[in-house]
Amino acid sequence: MKKNLLKFFKTYFIVLFTSYFLFFLSFYILLNKNNLDSDIIIPNIALENQFKELKSIKDFKGKTLLVDFWFAGCTPCLNEMKYFPQLLKKYDSELAIMSISTDPKKHMNQILDSKNKPWHFLISDNINWTFYNDYTKEKLITPLNIHSYPTYLLFNKKGELLGSPSSGVFAIEKELGGIFGLDFTVEMNKKNLKKISILLIPFVLLLVLLIKLIIYLTKRIFKINTNANTV
Numbered sequence: 001m002k003k004n005l006l007k008f009f010k011t012y013f014i015v016l017f018t019s020y021f022l023f024f025l026s027f028y029i030l031l032n033k034n035n036l037d038s039d040i041i042i043p044n045i046a047l048e049n050q051f052k053e054l055k056s057i058k059d060f061k062g063k064t065l066l067v068d069f070w071f072a073g074c075t076p077c078l079n080e081m082k083y084f085p086q087l088l089k090k091y092d093s094e095l096a097i098m099s100i101s102t103d104p105k106k107h108m109n110q111i112l113d114s115k116n117k118p119w120h121f122l123i124s125d126n127i128n129w130t131f132y133n134d135y136t137k138e139k140l141i142t143p144l145n146i147h148s149y150p151t152y153l154l155f156n157k158k159g160e161l162l163g164s165p166s167s168g169v170f171a172i173e174k175e176l177g178g179i180f181g182l183d184f185t186v187e188m189n190k191k192n193l194k195k196i197s198i199l200l201i202p203f204v205l206l207l208v209l210l211i212k213l214i215i216y217l218t219k220r221i222f223k224i225n226t227n228a229n230t231v
Contacts, residue, residue, distance in 0.1 A: 042153075042161065045139045047100065047132035050112055050124050055098070055132075058159060063096040063128075064175055066168050067153040069146055071102040072111055072119075077150040082121045083169050083184045088128055090184075091176050094157075097129045100140060102149070105133040 046054040057067060068084075070077035084097055101108045112124045112131060123129055134141050144153075152168040154175065155161055165171035170185045177183075 040144060040161070043140060043143050047134065047139065049130040049132055050109070051127070051130070053130075055130060057098070057153075057155065060096045060098070060155070061159040062157055064091075064094055064157055064172065065153075065155040065159075066095070066097045066172055067155070068097060068099045068168055069102070069141065069151040070099060070149055072107065074149045078118055079188070080150060080167065080169055083188060084129060085121055085123055086184060087169065087172055088123070088126060091172070093128070094176055095128060095172060098132060099129065100132045100134050102134060102137060102141065104135050108133050 042057055044056050044058055046056040046059075048054055057065065068077075068081070070081065081099070084099075088095060088097070103111075108131065111119050112122060115122050115124075124131070140146075150168065152165055152171060153161060154163055154165055154168070154171045156175070162175065163171070167185065167188075169188055170182065173182045173185055
């Protein structure tokens with residue numbers, strides 16, 4: 001009976017541990033996933049930003065560059081963009097962000113000027129966070145075959161395309177902060193982490209019970225062996 005019980009606990013523990021491991025692995029792969037082919041050709045097109053400057057992607061060599069394609073009604077775009085001011089503060093002169101909107105230029109400028117909720121966090125006077133418009137989608141969006149939003153392109157300081165990650169925040173932190181610098185990524189996924197923590201409760205309880213059972217069985221076996229040697 002005790003052997004069967006121990007076998008059950010071991011099997012349950014292994015299955016549960018493997019499930020959590022696969023979950024975290026799939027979560028990491030999802031954040032790391034490239035949404036576009038890595039061999040795409042980047043058009044050398046200059047767009048006008050909020051400072052009335054014409055800038056192309058190639059003008060940002062020397063900094064890690066995140067190109068962010070978005071539009072005003074995009075909730076996932078909003079959820080990531082609200083961390084951009086903190087990222088710029090954290091990585092300062094190492095990082096530049098090009099946010100390219102598919103909204104009409106007038107509408108995009110109104111959002112930048114008013115900064116009404118939910119866009120109150122936008123910073124329009126930072127030279128490292130510039131805003132552009134591709135309403136017709138003919139300049140970059142169509143040539144790059146972009147169909148979903150947000151879409152991110154990440155370039156290293158040499159101007160080389162690193163990929164099109166699912167999360168711009170994760171990609172920046174991984175590139176500039178390394179594995180141990182993912183504080184905003186963790187903050188952004190707090191809800192998911194809370195759910196995981198709740199699921200971990202039975203796992204922890206089971207682990208404690210398993211340890212206690214092993215200690216109990218070890219003591220029993222030791223006691224039986226001691227008595228047998230005494231006889």
